[in-house]
Structures are given as structure tokens and as C-alpha cells.
Amino acid sequence: MTTEVGDPYLAEVERTDPQIYRLIKAEEQYQVDSIRLIPSENYTSRAVMEATGSVLANKYSEGYPGKRYYEGQRNVDALETLVQERAKGLFGVGHANVQPYSGSPANLAVYYALLEPGDKIMGLALPHGGHLTHGWGVSATGRFWTSVRYEVDPKTHLIDYDRVRAIAKAERPKIIVAGATAYPRLYDFATFGEIAKGAGAYFLADISHISGLIVAGVHPDPAPYADAIMTTTHKTLRGPRGAMILCKQEHAEAIDKAVFPALQGGPHENTIAGIGVALREAATPDFRAYGRQVVANAKVLAAELRERGFDLVTGGTDNHLILIDLTGKKVIGKKAAKALDRAGIVGNYNTIPFDPRKPFSPSGLRIGTPSVTTRGMKEEEMRRIARWMDEVVAHVDDGDALDRIAAEVRDFCRGFPAPGMHVV
Numbered sequence: 345m346t347t348e349v350g351d352p353y354l355a356e357v358e359r360t361d362p363q364i365y366r367l368i369k370a371e372e373q374y375q376v377d378s379i380r381l382i383p384s385e386n387y388t389s390r391a392v393m394e395a396t397g398s399v400l401a402n403k404y405s406e407g408y409p410g411k412r413y414y415e416g417q418r419n420v421d422a423l424e425t426l427v428q429e430r431a432k433g434l435f436g437v438g439h440a441n442v443q444p445y446s447g448s449p450a451n452l453a454v455y456y457a458l459l460e461p462g463d464k465i466m467g468l469a470l471p472h473g474g475h476l477t478h479g480w481g482v483s484a485t486g487r488f489w490t491s492v493r494y495e496v497d498p499k500t501h502l503i504d505y506d507r508v509r510a511i512a513k514a515e516r517p518k519i520i521v522a523g524a525t526a527y528p529r530l531y532d533f534a535t536f537g538e539i540a541k542g543a544g545a546y547f548l549a550d551i552s553h554i555s556g557l558i559v560a561g562v563h564p565d566p567a568p569y570a571d572a573i574m575t576t577t578h579k580t581l582r583g584p585r586g587a588m589i590l591c592k593q594e595h596a597e598a599i600d601k602a603v604f605p606a607l608q609g610g611p612h613e614n615t616i617a618g619i620g621v622a623l624r625e626a627a628t629p630d631f632r633a634y635g636r637q638v639v640a641n642a643k644v645l646a647a648e649l650r651e652r653g654f655d656l657v658t659g660g661t662d663n664h665l666i667l668i669d670l671t672g673k674k675v676i677g678k679k680a681a682k683a684l685d686r687a688g689i690v691g692n693y694n695t696i697p698f699d700p701r702k703p704f705s706p707s708g709l710r711i712g713t714p715s716v717t718t719r720g721m722k723e724e725e726m727r728r729i730a731r732w733m734d735e736v737v738a739h740v741d742d743g744d745a746l747d748r749i750a751a752e753v754r755d756f757c758r759g760f761p762a763p764g765m766h767v768v
């Protein structure tokens with residue numbers, strides 16, 4: 345049952361474009377009714393959504409504060425400067441560029457700024473949790489630059505820093521990237537920085553997944569060691585879809601020129617306003633408590649799953665993310681992810697390190713706790729979620745069981761209102 349509580353925010357969409365309105369509302373209901381475990385997703389606050397949907401979307405402001413190519417920037421300059429200052433303060437860096445449209449173009453901008461075409465990018469291999477934009481072949485970053493990969497250890501599935509050091513020494517990359525989309529442990533940024541320095545390479549920390557945890561003080565901070573830090577703003581940081589590049593002052597000019605005019609035109613000042621709101625929220629004690637709870641929840645969820653016979657890559661988690669190896673459960677990742685979604689629990693299939701199966705149908709399932717923690721769920725709820733997940737994986741072909749669980753999940757979710765929603 346849906347209880348509409350009125351949505352002034354979408355009243356005009358409803359009046360003028362019922363088709364789009366219905367789809368937005370259906371998605372809203374879906375986000376309310378399901379346990380969202382995709383570790384790169386979250387729920388932003390209504391304040392972030394309002395700023396993102398504001399009149400700032402009407403602006404064109406190519407350039408940077410005080411150096412624009414358009415008139416009419418009296419408010420926009422002040423806004424972008426304020427957001428830059430918040431980013432610098434929160435992450436403790438000398439320079440912040442808040443204009444990148446998203447994480448992928450932001451990484452491209454870092455390479456464009458610091459490398460020559462053909463230089464070597466050394467990143468974690470994609471099947472081991474790395475991101476496409478860390479030099480993988482199907483990405484433009486693997487086409488215009490030369491890719492050098494490091495992998496996780498075959499036994500522990502942890503980053504082997506001695507191996508990373510040896511590869512860096514032998515290959516002499518121009519940049520070393522730390523960061524991943526499916527690594528459930530902490531990064532030793534100090535060691536990455538020291539390895540990069542020893543190899544004469546720049547060090548890029550791609551903290552897209554974990555920037556909220558770093559701000560909350562529950563993950564080591566790369567700022568003292570990295571030449572550049574890139575983060576998306578929509579994952580654990582809980583802002584709008586976008587990205588930031590944070591860097592040492594010595595790279596500021598090159599980074600700024602790479603973002604504009606090399607790769608982008610007009611910045612999305614509405615998104616930048618939303619980032620500003622999110623950064624202010626992230627500077628509060630509430631957000632620190634949120635980050636601690638994200639990790640506490642992930643640890644409990646991991647332990648409960650392990651108790652139910654799930655194999656976890658690296659045996660558990662230190663952050664917001666859990667990578668499940670389903671080989672022992674005799675279910676493939678895709679099938680499990682589909683059954684879970686039908687039951688109202690949303691994760692994604694994923695490769696696991698040294699996966700014997702193909703990337704489009706791998707053995708793993710990737711889940712995480714940022715969204716459920718935003719809804720106020722705690723350890724007790726993680727136990728409940730683990731029980732449902734176990735039930736689903738044991739009944740992937742039983743539609744009736746999955747639909748029954750979906751109804752239970754909907755009921756359960758009602759007790760945890762999601763921020764920014766107008767349905768309950």
C-alpha cells in the first residue's frame with residue numbers, strides 16, 4: 345500500500361508530464377520498499393536534492409571563480425568558492441576542483457593533467473576490484489595510456505604491497521592509482537605513497553567508494569601522501585552525482601586546466617550547490633556517527649553471512665562493502681542478484697578475484713551498508729537481512745517464497761523512513 349503524503353517538489357512534473365512523473369514516483373516507491381545494498385549507492389537528503397534541482401541549473405559559467413567567460417556570475421562565483429573552501433577544509437588539502445561531471449571524467453582529467461599520452465598508469469586489475477578508469481583496456485584510459493596492473497594476493501585476496509613495490513620498480517609507471525570498487529579492506533595509503541615516491545611516480549588516491557568513511561574518521565586518510573585525490577560525491581559521501589579532484593597546490597593549475605577547458609565546458613553549478621550542501625552535512629558529528637555505523641553494520645552483516653555458510657572474499661570487511669563468493673552455495677552471482685531483487689533486496693553480481701567464470705556471469709555478489717545505514721538500520725537489522733539473504737539464496741527458483749519475502753521486506757522497510765522521500 346502506498347500512502348502519498350503530498351509532494352510539492354514534483355507537483356509541476358505531475359501536472360505537465362504525467363509519464364515522467366509516474367516513473368519517478370515508481371522509482372521512489374521502489375527505493376522506499378527495498379533493502380538497497382548496492383555499495384556505491386545511497387540516499388541523499390532532501391536539502392541536497394533541492395539544491396541540485398534549483399535555478400542554478402539555468403546558468404552557464406565556463407571558467408573558474410573570478411575568471412569566467414560569461415557575465416552574470418555574481419552569485420555563482422561566491423557559491424563555487426564556498427564549495428571549494430568546504431572541500432579543502434573537510435579533506436585537508438590545498439586545492440579543490442569541484443567541477444568534474446562524474447568520477448570517470450575526473451580520473452581522465454587527473455591523467456590529462458599529470459601524464460603525457462602513452463605514459464604508464466598502474467592500477468588494480470578490474471577483475472580484482474579496480475575501476476575501468478584505472479587503465480583497463482575497454483576504457484579510454486587504457487587506449488591513450490599504457491596499462492600496468494597489480495593484482496590481489498591469490499591466497500589472501502589482499503593487496504600485496506611487496507608485489508606492488510616490485511612491479512612499480514620494474515615498470516616505472518608515471519602514476520600509481522589506489523582505490524577500487526570491490527575491495528572490502530582498508531588501503532595503506534602511506535605505503536602506496538612511499539612506493540610511488542620510490543618509483544618516481546605520482547600517486548592518485550581514488551577514494552570514490554570510501555570518501556564518506558575517510559571524512560568520518562573510520563578509514564585512513566590519503567591527504568598527506570597523495571599528489572591527487574579523486575572522489576565521486578554520490579557514494580558514501582551522500583551528495584549528488586558528481587566528483588571532485590583534491591590536490592596539492594603544485595598541481596592546481598594543471599588539474600584546473602585539464603577539467604576546463606581540456607575536457608569539459610560549463611560546470612553544473614546546480615550539482616556544485618548540492619555538493620556544497622552534502623559537504624556541510626558531512627562535517628557534522630552526525631555524519632561521523634553515520635560512518636562508524638556503516639562499518640559496524642557491514643561487520644555484523646559479514647559475520648552473520650559467514651555463520652550461514654557464505655564465503656566472503658578476504659573473509660570479511662573493514663569498510664562498507666562485502667564481496668560474497670557464491671561458489672560454495674552452488675548459485676551464480678547473476679541468479680542470486682536477480683532472486684534477491686525480486687525479494688526486495690538489491691545488490692549486484694560481481695567478479696571475484698581469480699574468478700573461474702566470465703565477467704558477464706561471475707561467481708560473486710557485491711553488497712554494502714551505506715544506504716541501509718542512512719535509513720537508520722543497525723546491527724539487529726543486519727541480522728534480519730542476513731537471514732533473508734540466506735533464505736533467498738536457498739530458494740532462487742521458488743517465486744512464491746521470493747514474493748513472500750518481498751512482502752516481509754516491504755513491511756520491515758516501513759519502519760525506516762528514507763531521507764528525501766514523499767511516500768511511506
Ligand SMILES: *Cc1c(COP(=O)(O)O)cnc(C)c1O
Nearest residue numbers: 446447448475523524525552553
Ligand atoms: C564509482 C567509481 C568511479 C567512477 O565514477 P562515475 O561517477 O560512475 O563515473 C571511479 N573510480 C572508482 C573507484 C569508483 O568506485
